[in-house]
Amino acid sequence: MAGSLLEQAEHLLERGIHPIRISDGFERACKVAVAHLDTISDTVEFSRENTVNLYKTAKTSLGSKIVSKCHDQYAQIAVDAVLQVADLERKDVDFELIKVDGKVGGSLADTVLVKGVVIDKDFSHPQMPREVKDAKIAILTCAFEPPKPKTKHKLDITSVEEYKKLQAYEKEKFTTMIKQVKDTGANLVICQWGFDDEANHLLMQNQLPSVRWVGGPEIELIAIATNGRIVPRFEDLSAAKLGKAGIVRELSFGTTKDRMLVIEECANTRAVTVFVRGGNKMIIDEAKRSLHDAICVVRNLVRDNRVVYGGGAAEIACSLAVSKAADEVSSVHQYAMRAFAEALEAIPLALAENSGLPPIETLAEVKSRQVTENNSRLGVDCLYKGTNDMKEQFVYDPLISKRQQILLATQLVKHILKIDDIIESHPE
Structure with a gap:
């Protein structure tokens, strides 16, 4: 996301737009995108007894990880670990009570949650x-x-x-x-x-x-x-x-x-340990990292149980909203806002390319369908399931995570744009 924004910023700089103007335009576009996320989010209900939605979201985060062959097991472990230590009334999860430990030997399927x-x-x-x-x-x-x-x-x-x-x-x-x-x-x-x-x-x-x-x-x-x-x-x-x-x-x-x-x-009774097994140290370290991601996803849902849909659906919806907002801006900021909208499309483009789909055609089709059907749940069908509706594919992202990704990418690019010049000392 940040790389795509910098690429767009470079084109704008070549056209003679001042870095401060680009930075301000990105900031305005970011506010529009984050505000739009709130409008397209869905609330997922869960309780200690009904954890289906938490499980589906944890499963989404593990889809591209090394532990994907034990997908279901690790998603369930992440949900059980968080709910064991969570205070649902205060919407708080104490990570100090969750310890993730590992030992070489056995397979990933031997991983257990110890209460x-x-x-x-x-x-x-x-x-x-x-x-x-x-x-x-x-x-x-x-x-x-x-x-x-x-x-x-x-x-x-x-x-x-x-x-x-x-x-x-x-x-x-x-x-x-x-x-x-x-x-x-x-x-x-x-x-x-x-x-x-x-x-x-x-x-x-x-x-x-x-x-x-x-x-x-x-x-x-x-x-x-x-x-x-x-x-x-x-x-x-x-x-x-x-x-x-x-x-x-x-x-x-x-x-x-x-x-x-x-x-x-x-x-x-709230303290738990996830005991990870694996064939070698690298596998165990990767499994620990994957589990940490899944646990953070479930923690985010406990804090705020709103989700947006993955597969690039949220990014396309935000891109359309930012483009629309840019049309109403009369200053030079509109160029930066349109560039921001284009940068958001880098995510669905990359997903389509990595899934072996024609990137430009896929993005154009999903984008036009989002506009005509007024459905912000449509994304890239990476799994070839025959539907672009991410709700049907159960591809969820916590709203907190998605908002943070856009905010952090924008902040990072703003910091880089503030650099006037880099002085490099020569070896001699």
């Missing part, structure tokens, strides 16, 4: 239980180790007795720490830092499953999901600060030894 948190860790001792039911979680950012002086120090041990004293001191400290955790009623420890083999062994002996080296963002997400408090010192631990979850279990993958920890049935 809880998935972290790439396992229990710290192989003999600890693989599952903890009715978990009361102590979330710690302090290390399981004896306190050390803050200054640089050195400890010289010259005899066996001194070494045994140090060992007894460390064991006593570890035992005290474990007792402080057990006294609160916790039956699972999640720690941001590591602990050595002795602490790990004592935790296992005291039947206190634990997870170590959990990253900061994951710690925060676990605290949000389980309604727990992050505790920086053992002395601050109390029963009220524990996070609660129905079940914490290890998830293993096929024949590999990879394991991940899944925290489900959390106290804050």
Whole structure:
């Protein structure tokens, strides 16, 4: 869109029109286009029970992505994830509660939505239980180790007795720490830092499953999901600060030894994790990006449930509206407005060309039909379904997204038009 606008601006500059006039004309045309979008938009009804329209819109955004072979599954995951965390009364979606994680292995079809948190860790001792039911979680950012002086120090041990004293001191400290955790009623420890083999062994002996080296963002997400408090010192631990979850279990993958920890049935039921699988890292990264797009589309509909129709239908309708408005302008701005209308047609032209259709003929036909039938839903039939009505093809775009695209493209071109000259320094 922005590239097409710059191309049109270049033609106008060659004809001697000042950049400021072009910029103002584009601004006026943009206002007409955005206002016209409101008039051609349709409202889509949805609820937590009836998600058909949300699903169709999410599906539109995934049509050209790498995950299109699992089209339906990913669209449903995006809808379910957003509705799980959405506050429909306030029309708000907290993206902090949606985590998208991935692991190499399996296929895209193995992607699942977990109503809880998935972290790439396992229990710290192989003999600890693989599952903890009715978990009361102590979330710690302090290390399981004896306190050390803050200054640089050195400890010289010259005899066996001194070494045994140090060992007894460390064991006593570890035992005290474990007792402080057990006294609160916790039956699972999640720690941001590591602990050595002795602490790990004592935790296992005291039947206190634990997870170590959990990253900061994951710690925060676990605290949000389980309604727990992050505790920086053992002395601050109390029963009220524990996070609660129905079940914490290890998830293993096929024949590999990879394991991940899944925290489900959390106290804050709104936290979800989308766990993406794929054959290699590139596929997973692309799937995550595609899912993010679909989630944003559904989020936009929760914020404002108005849609316009894709396939270039909205752009053609706006182009016609801008051309009509340009005829009523007596100043030189009318040239810039007509150029803006022509730039809008770049979208349906590109769609027709990419679909193997003759671009000019297709655009001319759809444009004349929009005028004669007064139907702004007509676009380019990219899928060869025999109808140009995008409502029948279920090709939807959220109004928020379409409006933002036109506004951003116009702003970008206005900024570039403000540049008078570029001074390039030569290598010599």
